[in-house]
Amino acid sequence: MELFDNLLLGLSTALQFNNLLYCLIGVVIGTAIGVLPGIGPIPTVALLLPFTFGLPPESALIMLAGIFYGAQYGGSTTAILVNVPGETSSVVTCLDGHAMARQGRAGPALAIAAVSSFFAGTVATIVIALLSLPLAALALKFTAVEYFSLLVLGLLAAVVLAHGSVSKSLAMVFLGLLLGTIGIDVNSGAARMTFGIPALSDGLDFVPVAMGMFGLAEIIANLERNEVRQVVSQKLRDLVPTRADLKAAFPAMLRGTAIGSALGVLPGGGAALPPFTAYALEKKIARDPQRFGKGAIEGVAGPEAANNAGAQTSFIPLLTLGIPANALMALMIGALMMQGIQPGPQVMTEQPALVWGVIASMWTGNLMLLIINLPLVGLWVSMLKIPYRLLFPAIVLFCCIGTYGISNSAFNVWLMLGCAAVGYFFIKVGVEPAPLLLGLVLGPQLEENFRRAMQLSDGDPSVFLTRPISAVLLAVVAVLLLAMLSPAVLRKRTEALAE
Amino acid sequence: MPHFDMSQLRPQGRRLDWPDLLFGVFLIAVSAGAFAATSRLSGGSAADMGPGYMPRAIALILLGFGLFFAGRGLMRGHTGIERVQMRPMLGIAVAVGAFALLIEDAGLVAASFSAVLLAAAASRESRLFEVILFGLCVTAGAVLLFVKALALPVPIWPW
Numbered sequence: 096m097e098l099f100d101n102l103l104l105g106l107s108t109a110l111q112f113n114n115l116l117y118c119l120i121g122v123v124i125g126t127a128i129g130v131l132p133g134i135g136p137i138p139t140v141a142l143l144l145p146f147t148f149g150l151p152p153e154s155a156l157i158m159l160a161g162i163f164y165g166a167q168y169g170g171s172t173t174a175i176l177v178n179v180p181g182e183t184s185s186v187v188t189c190l191d192g193h194a195m196a197r198q199g200r201a202g203p204a205l206a207i208a209a210v211s212s213f214f215a216g217t218v219a220t221i222v223i224a225l226l227s228l229p230l231a232a233l234a235l236k237f238t239a240v241e242y243f244s245l246l247v248l249g250l251l252a253a254v255v256l257a258h259g260s261v262s263k264s265l266a267m268v269f270l271g272l273l274l275g276t277i278g279i280d281v282n283s284g285a286a287r288m289t290f291g292i293p294a295l296s297d298g299l300d301f302v303p304v305a306m307g308m309f310g311l312a313e314i315i316a317n318l319e320r321n322e323v324r325q326v327v328s329q330k331l332r333d334l335v336p337t338r339a340d341l342k343a344a345f346p347a348m349l350r351g352t353a354i355g356s357a358l359g360v361l362p363g364g365g366a367a368l369p370p371f372t373a374y375a376l377e378k379k380i381a382r383d384p385q386r387f388g389k390g391a392i393e394g395v396a397g398p399e400a401a402n403n404a405g406a407q408t409s410f411i412p413l414l415t416l417g418i419p420a421n422a423l424m425a426l427m428i429g430a431l432m433m434q435g436i437q438p439g440p441q442v443m444t445e446q447p448a449l450v451w452g453v454i455a456s457m458w459t460g461n462l463m464l465l466i467i468n469l470p471l472v473g474l475w476v477s478m479l480k481i482p483y484r485l486l487f488p489a490i491v492l493f494c495c496i497g498t499y500g501i502s503n504s505a506f507n508v509w510l511m512l513g514c515a516a517v518g519y520f521f522i523k524v525g526v527e528p529a530p531l532l533l534g535l536v537l538g539p540q541l542e543e544n545f546r547r548a549m550q551l552s553d554g555d556p557s558v559f560l561t562r563p564i565s566a567v568l569l570a571v572v573a574v575l576l577l578a579m580l581s582p583a584v585l586r587k588r589t590e591a592l593a594e
Numbered sequence: 595m596p597h598f599d600m601s602q603l604r605p606q607g608r609r610l611d612w613p614d615l616l617f618g619v620f621l622i623a624v625s626a627g628a629f630a631a632t633s634r635l636s637g638g639s640a641a642d643m644g645p646g647y648m649p650r651a652i653a654l655i656l657l658g659f660g661l662f663f664a665g666r667g668l669m670r671g672h673t674g675i676e677r678v679q680m681r682p683m684l685g686i687a688v689a690v691g692a693f694a695l696l697i698e699d700a701g702l703v704a705a706s707f708s709a710v711l712l713a714a715a716a717s718r719e720s721r722l723f724e725v726i727l728f729g730l731c732v733t734a735g736a737v738l739l740f741v742k743a744l745a746l747p748v749p750i751w752p753w
Contacts, residue, residue, distance in 0.1 A: 117697050146744050266621060266659035273628055273652045280645035287645055288631040311686055318682035318717055360645040484720050489732050490712035491686060494705055496736060508694035512687060519683065520620070523675050524613035542648045554641030 102224055105378045105451030106225050109459050114154055114452065118460045121158035125165020126467055129181045130173050130475045133317050133483060134490055136166040136182070138310030140426045141302045141387035142497035144433065153449045154436040155458040159430055163423055164457065171208040171399055172475055175201060184402040187374040191387060191394030200585035207344050207392055208399040209468045210336075215352040215400035216461035219407035222356045223414070223454050227443065230415035234440030239547035240558055244568040246541045249418045251572050252361060254530050257411065261579050264530045271531040274299050275538020282546070294506040299534050301429055303498045303507045305422070307514025308521070308528040310494045313486050315515070316522045334469060338390075347377050355404025360411050361420070366490045367406035370398035407457055414450050416440060418537075420527040425536040447497040612675045615667025621660030628653035685716020701749040702741060706733040 108114060128139045140159050147155035170182030175192035188208065195204040237245065254264040277288045278298030289295040336344070354376065355369040377397040378387045387394050409420040410427075417438030419425040431438045436446065443450050468475070498507045521528050552558035560566050628649055666746030689712035695703035710729040714720040740746040 149745075155688055185630075197751070262662070263617065264658070266617075266656065269652055269655050269659065270621070270624065273624070273649060273656060278648045282643075283645045285645040287635060287649055288628065290631065311690070314718075315686050318685075319676075319679045468597045482719070484714070484717045485724070485728050487717070488689070488710040488725070488729070491689055491713040492693070492709050492732060492736060494748070495690055495697075495709055496702075496706070496740055499693075499697055499748070500740065500744075503747060505694045505698055508690060508697070512690045513610065515686065520616075523678065524617045524620075526617060527612075545648075546643050549640050549643065552641075554639060574720070584709070587628070 096222060097200075097228070101228075101447065101451045102455060103226075104447060105455030108153055108448045108452030109157065109455035114157055114456065115459065117150070117154045117158040118167050118456050119463055121161020122165035122168075122464050122467060125162040125167075125194050126169035126464065126475060126519065127478065128162070129166035129169020129171075129185075130478055131169075131486065132173055132179045132181050133486065135309065135313075135315070135428065136163050137423055138313075138490075138494065139429075140423060141305040141310070142493055144302055144426065144430055145497060147430060148433055152431070152436060152446070153452040155430055155434060156414070156427065156449065156453045157315045157460075159427060160410065160453055160457065161460045162405060164460065165464055167403045167406050168209065168212050168468050169475065170402075171212070171395075172468065172472060173479065175204045175208065176476060177479060180571075184370055184406070185399075187370045188395055190374070190387070191391050194388060194390035195395065195450070200390065202334040203340050203392070204395055205472055206334045206336050206469060207340060207396050209465055211344065211348045211351065211400040212403040213461050213465045214348050215355055215404040216407060216464075217354045217458060219359070220410055220454060220458045220461070222404075223411055224451075226360070226411055227415050227450070227454070228330040230411065231440050231443040231576070234416050234510075235444075237440065237564070238562075239544040239551065240562050241564045241568070243541065243544040243548050244299075244559055244565040244572075245416065245418060246537055246544065248568045248572050249412070249420075250530075250533060250537060250541075251575055253421065254532055254593050255575050255579060260526075263526045267528065267530040268534040269460075271534020271536075272538040272541065273534075274304070274531070275535045283542070292506070294502070294504055298539065300507060300510070301425070301532065302501050302503060303511035304514045304535060305426060306494045306498055307511040307531055308318075308531070309422075310490065310520030311511065311515035312518030312528075313520055314490060315519050318487070328330060334472075339363075340392050344392045347373075347393035347397040348400045350376060351400030352404045354397075355406075356400035356408045358401075359405035359408030359420070369401035373397040373401035410453070410457075411436070414453070415443060417442065419533060422532040425533050428536055436462065438579040445567070466502060476587045541569050611667040611670055611673045613667070613673055614663045616675070618660045618662065618667055621656050622664065624658075625653040625656040625660060628656070645707025660709060680720070682716045689713035689716070697748065700752045702737055703750055704734055704752060706736050 101107050109118070124139065125136065128134050128136060140162055143159065143162070147159065150158075164494070166182050167184055170180060170185035171188045171192065173179055173181030174185040174188040175196050178189050178193040180189055182267045192204045192208065226544065234383075250268050254261060254268060277295055277300070278286055279285070279296045286296060352371040354373045358369045358372060374394060374397060377393045381387065381393065383389070409424060411422045412418045413424045413427055417440065419428050428438045429441070436442060494511065495508055498511045499505065501507055518528055549556070549560060559569060632646045632649045632653075635646030635649075636644035637646045637650060639676060689709045692712055693705045693709040696708060707729050710732055711725060714725040714729075737750055741750055
């Protein structure tokens, strides 16, 4: 069985002492930033990217992946105890999780959240292992033509499934693509839009862009709001849920895992969309929907399972096709390229230890998270007592040092500052910055494949429609675009995302 | 980068959709900038693209989006923009700027300490004594973490 061989190879990589250590570092950092509202996984991964340069590629990816799914665990702790989502993916956990906490049942709520996450993480690991091989085999048949169509589909789907206005997000993708063309053109050697700045000749580095737009701009916006945080203080000794709790939570956990695994694989998937869908489903099929919002345990188990499953299965398009499903996966692509690995379907065959090591590490990581989050929950709660007025100057400093560290140049720090200003402008006009980051990272690949495809076809654009796989991919693009124009679908989407 | 004086935009102002209008104007400005910056690069043909082909093609699309949003912003609605507060913005900007200016010549300690102090000024809740103490701790931590543990090649002191 090839699958078992692969999983064994993965486990032997993931269980190496140093990889276990990096996995632990990743999930601990992930839990910490998950618990703390106001700092998410995107700036954190961007910050740590430059320092993974010296690590072996599998250790780097194992650690960065751990930050992402670790943040899903940590986010629920804050949601339950403070009624503030530690991450956007734990917004719905606030509703019933916090209601449970106010009824003095914070312990069982935290336990169910952690157990659901662990269960979903385990299942998602298996889903990744099962889906990766056939997808990668299909992707190996791809030429520049199919690749271009796939990239277009990925970018468009990411826009359609994300929050916010579709037309504005599309504009942001193109803005990202434009920024992606900055630098020396590989075919002609001509400098494009570098404005005579030598640091730009290798292209616009996405780390300062990500840190400015997601880290600093967010801090400025947070400082404008005055939020009062009230931690529910109660003894967290009774962590063990009752038998009735478990019985009610288990089916919700299963459904949440299924929803999360399915939605996570889609381009534009990830951890944000699945919990909303899972919550809506639980409410719809419950015998007594009135209980929701008042401490229904299904309302914690379903979404928590869904966000963790989604966070993990969003790695599938990245590992098999080299296409990021969301902005965070775009940073992972950056991590691969920094290691000199060109992302794409060939990674699976050329670097099996890397791909399967990362997959297997998700399971070891989830096991660590269960231990880190349940018995040690008090430690994370005490972290919430650090006031934001002390937290944010430290984050600003770490962003500065991190960007400087990419290439030891102050230029990147200035670039980050510029991006922070633009990111603040985007927040003010209500535009999501995530599609821009996707466009920026995928831009060079998109251009390269488009050029190659056009060269092969002698400038005839119909080649994208005459090749079957490409035609199917573009047909999906057309259906998505048409669906977005239909008012009924638009209304449904608004409802689904608002709920 | 275009400059907008957003402090004058109040929700009660004229019947304009300010977010749409500003985003549209921003996109038009960016695409104009891209056209200007790539004007000397050759475009080539679709079969054999020059370096200027893609940037200009994308800039053209952005121009379309910009005109669409700007037009829509003028035509409909009267959405305002949340008030812009100067203190958080300036505090963070000055902190990052100070870090960028100091890091190479004055070293990590001076750059870190001043960045933390200036950033703290962005919040009304900060207390001077607490921030100084905290700044010293974070600076020490940053030196240990980035220079000692992660071996970032950066001077610690100005000398």
